[in-house]
Amino acid sequence: MxxxxxxxxxxxxxxxxxxxxxxxxxxxxxxxxxxxxxxxxxxxxxxxxxxxxxxxxxxxxxxxxxxxxxxxxxxxxxxxxxxxxxxxxxxxxxxxxxxxxxxxxxxxxxxxxxxxxxxxxxxxxLSTPRAVSDSSEQVGQIDVTPRELEVLRQLAQGTSNKAIAYELDISEHTVKFHVNSLMTKLDARNRTEAVVIATRTGLIPL
CATH class of the missing domain: 3.40.50.2300 (Response regulator)
Structure with a gap:
C-alpha cells in the first residue's frame, strides 16, 4: 500500500x-x-x-x-x-x-x-423515453419550455454544463441560465434535487 x-x-x-x-x-x-x-x-x-x-x-x-x-x-x-x-x-x-x-x-x-x-x-x-401524453400534461403544469426540458433530460444523465452546451449547440452561459431557471421553477436547491423533483412529477423518466 x-x-x-x-x-x-x-x-x-x-x-x-x-x-x-x-x-x-x-x-x-x-x-x-x-x-x-x-x-x-x-x-x-x-x-x-x-x-x-x-x-x-x-x-x-x-x-x-x-x-x-x-x-x-x-x-x-x-x-x-x-x-x-x-x-x-x-x-x-x-x-x-x-x-x-x-x-x-x-x-x-x-x-x-x-x-x-x-x-x-x-x-x-438512463435514457428511457416516457409517454408523450404524460410529457405534454406535466410540461404544461410546471411551465417548462422545450429547451429547458432538453437541458433537464441531460441533467438527469449527469451531463456537465459544458457537455450539454456541446450536445444542444448552445453556449455554456445559456445552459447555466436554463439550469437556474429550472431550479427556480422546480423549487430545487441544486441540480440533483431538480432531477429528483422532475422525476416525481413525471417530467423525466425514472
Missing part, C-alpha cells in the same frame, strides 16, 4: 467482495486504500477514515439509501436498473462490477474533478 495518494474507502456488503476489491486497488498508483466498510457500518467508518472517495461494490442493489452526499463515490453495479437507481441518488461514477482497476482509478480521477462518469453500457437504462 502506498503512503500517499487519493484516500479510498472500499464498501461492499460481502466480506470477500470488499477484500477482493481492496486488493485490486491497492496495487494502483496514486491511490491509497485506507479502509473497508459495509453499508451498515459506513457512517462510522467515514468518520474514522475520512476518505476522499468511496468505491462501492453495489452489485444488485442492497442498502442504497446510505450513500453519503458529501463524499464522491464510484458505484460498481450489476445492471442498468441499479445504475439508474444510484444515479438517481446523485452518485457521480457508475461502472460495471467487472471494471478493471485502471478504469476505476481513471473514473475516480474524473469524478474528483467534478465530472460524472457513467459506463456506456448503462446509457440505455
Amino acid at each position: 502506498q503512503s500517499t495518494g487519493v484516500r479510498i474507502l472500499v464498501v461492499a456488503d460481502e466480506m470477500l467482495a470488499r477484500a477482493g476489491l481492496a486488493s485490486l486497488l491497492t496495487d494502483q498508483r496514486g491511490v491509497k486504500v485506507v479502509g473497508q466498510a459495509d453499508g451498515k457500518s459506513l457512517e462510522g467508518e467515514l468518520e474514522i477514515y475520512q476518505p476522499d472517495i468511496l468505491v462501492w461494490d453495489v452489485g444488485m442493489g442492497g442498502v442504497l439509501s446510505v450513500f453519503p452526499d458529501d463524499v464522491p463515490a464510484i458505484a460498481l453495479v450489476a445492471d442498468g436498473t441499479v445504475a439508474s437507481q444510484v444515479r438517481g441518488l446523485g452518485v457521480e461514477g457508475v461502472l460495471p462490477r467487472d471494471a478493471s482497476p485502471k478504469l476505476i482509478v481513471s473514473a475516480m480521477t474524473a469524478v474528483m474533478q467534478g465530472l460524472v462518469v457513467v459506463d456506456p453500457s448503462f446509457a440505455a437504462a
Whole structure:
C-alpha cells in the first residue's frame, strides 16, 4: 500500500467482495486504500477514515439509501436498473462490477474533478423515453419550455454544463441560465434535487 495518494474507502456488503476489491486497488498508483466498510457500518467508518472517495461494490442493489452526499463515490453495479437507481441518488461514477482497476482509478480521477462518469453500457437504462401524453400534461403544469426540458433530460444523465452546451449547440452561459431557471421553477436547491423533483412529477423518466 502506498503512503500517499487519493484516500479510498472500499464498501461492499460481502466480506470477500470488499477484500477482493481492496486488493485490486491497492496495487494502483496514486491511490491509497485506507479502509473497508459495509453499508451498515459506513457512517462510522467515514468518520474514522475520512476518505476522499468511496468505491462501492453495489452489485444488485442492497442498502442504497446510505450513500453519503458529501463524499464522491464510484458505484460498481450489476445492471442498468441499479445504475439508474444510484444515479438517481446523485452518485457521480457508475461502472460495471467487472471494471478493471485502471478504469476505476481513471473514473475516480474524473469524478474528483467534478465530472460524472457513467459506463456506456448503462446509457440505455438512463435514457428511457416516457409517454408523450404524460410529457405534454406535466410540461404544461410546471411551465417548462422545450429547451429547458432538453437541458433537464441531460441533467438527469449527469451531463456537465459544458457537455450539454456541446450536445444542444448552445453556449455554456445559456445552459447555466436554463439550469437556474429550472431550479427556480422546480423549487430545487441544486441540480440533483431538480432531477429528483422532475422525476416525481413525471417530467423525466425514472
